[in-house]
Amino acid sequence: MIGTTKVGPVHHDPSLPAEPERLASIDLCAIRHNIRQIVARTSPAAVMSVVKANAYGHGAVPVAKAALEAGATWIGAAHVAEGLALRAAGIDAPLLCWLHTEATDFAAGITAGIDLGVSGWELEGIASAARAVRIPARVHLKIDTGLGRNGSTRAQWPALLERAAQLEADGVLRVVGIFSHFAVADEPERPETDEQLQAFREAVAQAREAGLEPQVRHLANSPALLSRPDTHFDLVRCGLATYGLSPFEGVTSADLKLRPAMRLSTRLANVKRVPAGHGVSYGLRYSTDRETVFGLVPLGYADGVPRVSEGGPVLINGSVYPSVGRVAMDQFVVDLGPDADEDALLGAETVLFGGEGAPAVEEWARAAGTLNYEIVTRISERVPRRWLEAPSAGGPQDKRPQDEPPQNQHPASSEEGQ
Numbered sequence: 001m002i003g004t005t006k007v008g009p010v011h012h013d014p015s016l017p018a019e020p021e022r023l024a025s026i027d028l029c030a031i032r033h034n035i036r037q038i039v040a041r042t043s044p045a046a047v048m049s050v051v052k053a054n055a056y057g058h059g060a061v062p063v064a065k066a067a068l069e070a071g072a073t074w075i076g077a078a079h080v081a082e083g084l085a086l087r088a089a090g091i092d093a094p095l096l097c098w099l100h101t102e103a104t105d106f107a108a109g110i111t112a113g114i115d116l117g118v119s120g121w122e123l124e125g126i127a128s129a130a131r132a133v134r135i136p137a138r139v140h141l142k143i144d145t146g147l148g149r150n151g152s153t154r155a156q157w158p159a160l161l162e163r164a165a166q167l168e169a170d171g172v173l174r175v176v177g178i179f180s181h182f183a184v185a186d187e188p189e190r191p192e193t194d195e196q197l198q199a200f201r202e203a204v205a206q207a208r209e210a211g212l213e214p215q216v217r218h219l220a221n222s223p224a225l226l227s228r229p230d231t232h233f234d235l236v237r238c239g240l241a242t243y244g245l246s247p248f249e250g251v252t253s254a255d256l257k258l259r260p261a262m263r264l265s266t267r268l269a270n271v272k273r274v275p276a277g278h279g280v281s282y283g284l285r286y287s288t289d290r291e292t293v294f295g296l297v298p299l300g301y302a303d304g305v306p307r308v309s310e311g312g313p314v315l316i317n318g319s320v321y322p323s324v325g326r327v328a329m330d331q332f333v334v335d336l337g338p339d340a341d342e343d344a345l346l347g348a349e350t351v352l353f354g355g356e357g358a359p360a361v362e363e364w365a366r367a368a369g370t371l372n373y374e375i376v377t378r379i380s381e382r383v384p385r386r387w388l389e390a391p392s393a394g395g396p397q398d399k400r401p402q403d404e405p406p407q408n409q410h411p412a413s414s415e416e417g418q
């Protein structure tokens with residue numbers, strides 16, 4: 001057996017649409033389900049679906065559309081450039097972008113009707129841009145309640161309020177919102193969340209005293225909107241939960257009634273029987289202790305599978321196997337065991353995460369020493385996305401909850417370029 005070259009059957013049903021060699025399929029029914037869950041939990045607060053970083057790797061435009069269909073009424077992103085791309089794709093819901101540099105095109109943002117987060121220095125640039133385009137800017141003033149990133153310090157807050165109120169009176173801008181961001185809401189036992197909440201209430205009270213009447217006060221991210229109803233105010237900013245992932249260590253998506261939307265899969269690119277004592281991948285960090293069968297998975301760190309995630313699990317033909325040895329740029333190896341049938345396994349579908357029986361994103365996060373946020377967000381552009389409108393056999397969600405009517409008005413799936 002050892003050393004023979006085999007030409008095995010490649011499993012491909014000609015009646016199915018051509019499948020990419022690597023695929024991140026995104027279940028838009030899961031996105032809609034998640035948003036409906038969040039709306040139910042946070043109403044009467046409005047829901048902003050946060051689709052920065054290409055919707056955490058899920059595709060900003062299709063996710064934003066699905067989220068708005070399911071009851072989100074706001075969209076959020078970090079950069080004005082991300083907001084402009086959403087507007088160009090026809091997303092016309094209220095949209096907030098909050099991370100700027102001096103190179104940010106505020107005029108384009110204002111013209112596109114994008115709300116702008118303001119921590120301090122941006123205010124004058126936004127005011128000049130608003131004057132230049134003759135459209136009042138819509139701004140959300142951000143107070144740093146403890147995270148230490150963006151946001152006005154509490155010392156500078158009164159001066160920022162005063163200047164914003166003046167510009168509002170001049171008709172140059174409108175203060176639509178006041179917001180802040182949590183640091184440790186994913187660890188509900190920590191006291192700092194209460195301190196941030198208290199600081200936020202004070203900041204809002206100061207804004208009112210300065211004559212401002214913000215329509216939306218917003219503070220909660222996914223962990224806070226899921227665990228702290230007292231942080232909901234008028235609007236919650238829902239990132240991770242949109243994608244069906246849990247922000248809490250030791251709490252699963254299912255525990256939160258959320259459905260992970262991304263499924264990452266490929267097919268085995270090579271399968272071979274090797275003797276005991278055979279090493280694997282750069283550094284030869286793994287060596288077989290018996291004759292066994294190796295499967296080669298054609299996804300690597302260029303695709304977003306972290307180099308350090310040795311031991312990350314994959315589902316093949318109903319069984320889960322650990323990756324062994326270093327993850328390389330394009331590929332990694334799984335040890336399929338001595339009983340594996342090489343012929344049957346060449347071309348077998350290999351699922352890294354997502355869907356029935358497959359490992360969870362969190363298992364890859366654990367293997368890589370990181371969070372589920374980072375795993376999905378870093379799945380690279382080399383992996384094609386396919387957006388599923390309706391559940392498909394073997395897809396990430398075969399079962400549709402009773403409360404969800406079929407989405408027959410949509411095509412079964414759509415690909416890149418949406």
Ligand SMILES: *Cc1c(COP(=O)(O)O)cnc(C)c1O
Nearest residue numbers: 050181221222223237238239240
């Ligand atoms: C990314 C981000 C969010 C969303 O956070 P999640 O934990 O993913 O819900 C909310 N607000 C701000 C300011 C952010 O940068």
